[in-house]
Structures are given as structure tokens and as C-alpha cells.
Amino acid sequence: QQPVQSPQAVILREGEDAVINCSSSKALYSVHWYRQKHGEAPVFLMILLKGGEQKGHDKISASFNEKKQQSSLYLTASQLSYSGTYFCGTEFSGSARQLTFGSGTQLTVLP
């Protein structure tokens, strides 16, 4: 089952914060976050494993709530370069090597 991402789109001004959520109705083993700019390859941001961890680098961080089967990506003090479509890729418990991506969140950062 495809995970559900919200919001579908968000527009920010430089320096503002955003949260992108990824929810699954199926038990998750891990969540992989990617950012994709138009016509380019998805770029890996981070992996979160079940167990409820939080990760971050620079001004982008993420959490994984195993009870809710939900992951959230936090972007703080957004920069113009953050613009793009964010996808969560989910790996389900017991599944083999594949990612099921959410439908994406289009983030636009304006000057």
C-alpha cells in the first residue's frame, strides 16, 4: 500500500519552517526521505529505522513514530535550494529490497 503524504503542496518564504508527514496503514520497517527537483534524480536525505528514532543534518531532520506508523520531515529556516518534491519511500516489515514511495509533497520556497 502506498504511504500517504501530507500536505500535497506547500509554499514558504525563505527562513520559514515546514513539516511533511508520511503515514502508512501497513507496518513499516524503515522510511527513506528523498528530494527531487524537476527532471532530475531523487536525492537521498536520510533513512529512519523502526524503533522511533530521530535524525537530522543541517536544518533538515526527521522522526519516525512506530506506534503511529508515521514519519515526519522537518525543514527549518528554509532556503531557496530546498524547493522540490519530497518523497518518502517506505520499506515494509518482511518485504525485500524495494521502496514504495508516497505521492510526494511539492515544496516551493520563495525569496
Place this chain on the structure above:
Amino acid sequence: AAGVIQSPRHLIKEKRETATLKCYPIPRHDTVYWYQQGPGQDPQFLISFYEKMQSDKGSIPDRFSAQQFSDYHSELNMSSLELGDSALYFCASSLAGGWGQETQYFGPGTRLLVL
């Protein structure tokens, strides 16, 4: 650092023709994945290979086949092309490290247009 290489980058074919897409993983990576991404869509998993064996299969049409060779590069063969096959095809590679810990690094993609 070396990245995933895909060729060709662009491909135009007619309906019912065949196409072969190639993927060269990051050196020492042993797992290759293929994804199809339509316009405005999320990447859809097609198939993956680990150590030259098929690992998992997704929504890959029967008209498509793929394999991973002894040098770990992979090829996606597409036959009887249809208009709906027009899409970006991404290859990704990873180094086996246990479930959920294998970061998939994506190549630049092959843009296929079927006329």
C-alpha cells in the same frame, strides 16, 4: 565520488519497438533497482537484483525483462513498446547492509518517449 550511470539519457522509440536501458551501479554496490516515473507521479518500483539474482519484483509488465551481469551492471529490456511506457526510468544502487539500512542512490534516469 562516483555515481550511478545510466545510458542512454534520452531515447525515442516507435510503438511496438524494443528498447534496452543500461545501468552501471556505484562501484562495490551489489544491489540494483529499477523504477519507472511518469509525469507528476512518484517512482514506481519495477524490479531489483542482488548479487546478480532477482531480489524482488514490483509492477513490471511482462513485456519487460531485466538482468544483472557479472560486473554488476544491469539492463532493462522493454519490448512491444506502448505509448504508456513513456516515462523516466531510474536505476538505483545500494550496498547490502541489512533490511532497511540500504541507502538507494539514484542515477540521472533515462527519459523514454514512445511515439
